[in-house]
Amino acid sequence: MNSQTTFAPSPSGVTGHLLRQATGRFATGITVITVPKADGTHHGMTANSFISVSLEPPLVLVSVGNQSRTKLLLDDESRFGISILAQHQALAAAHYSGKTQDVEPLLSSSEGVAHVEGALARLSCTVVDRHLAGDHTLFIASVDDVSFEDGQPLIFNQGRMLPLAHYPAG
Template structure:
């Protein structure tokens, strides 16, 4: 059976993800970014995350050799996601650069600043592992992506509690602020 890319994309779109913008500096030192929903935690020791970038994106070749930040978008940042997905629509509010020198967006749920660790061929994408150098967590609700559309958690969202006691000494989990 042949796999048709459009149908596969439609199937994969049923997996709900958060929305991030990967930012870094270009050769001209100007900040660049790309909207990405293919982002995941990889390792706690060493602290690694993975982003999958379309080979055609400007950011793809840049993060191979320079620090980058994963900006986790807040529910109200749909226009910002579209801006960095190739539909410029606004002036961008930048936060102070990370300690490792990568640009960060203002108003996000989290910043995860990394230095390049490794990259791998991923077909029409490149898989980049970044070693986390610092992170910051802020209050808010996430912007979500499902079936090709943006969504957010409803106001009556009642989160399930996670028992992180099995995550290690002191119950420190990936989502802990112990590294700040």
């Protein structure tokens, strides 16, 4: 099912910039979304717009910009991976956000779905629904497989990536 909702401009004057500044105060974890490409390699995108939707059945949601390469790939490919990054994986997050191309993080692949090696958690997913929401598409996916390790997550808050242990109080 595909749903489309039309949104009118905000009569209150709330701009995208103001909304980003306000919601940036909500700390999130950082994930990398990986989608198979036709040539057998994988495309990755750093994302913090990821949530667990349902436990029964197991469903998650990722929000992907409509102009992104990831969105185009997800339109054609229903399987993808989610890697929840550990505190030591800031370089992987930077790489997949396009901020650095120094060293490509290692990916491990199983049954066509890739994950960032060393991630705290790895989810293999299949798109079951999508909803157009403004300049993004919300992809709802069933979780087909999951594995995880103990450790500290990498956190994103107010435009910065920090290990949870080093996040300033107050």
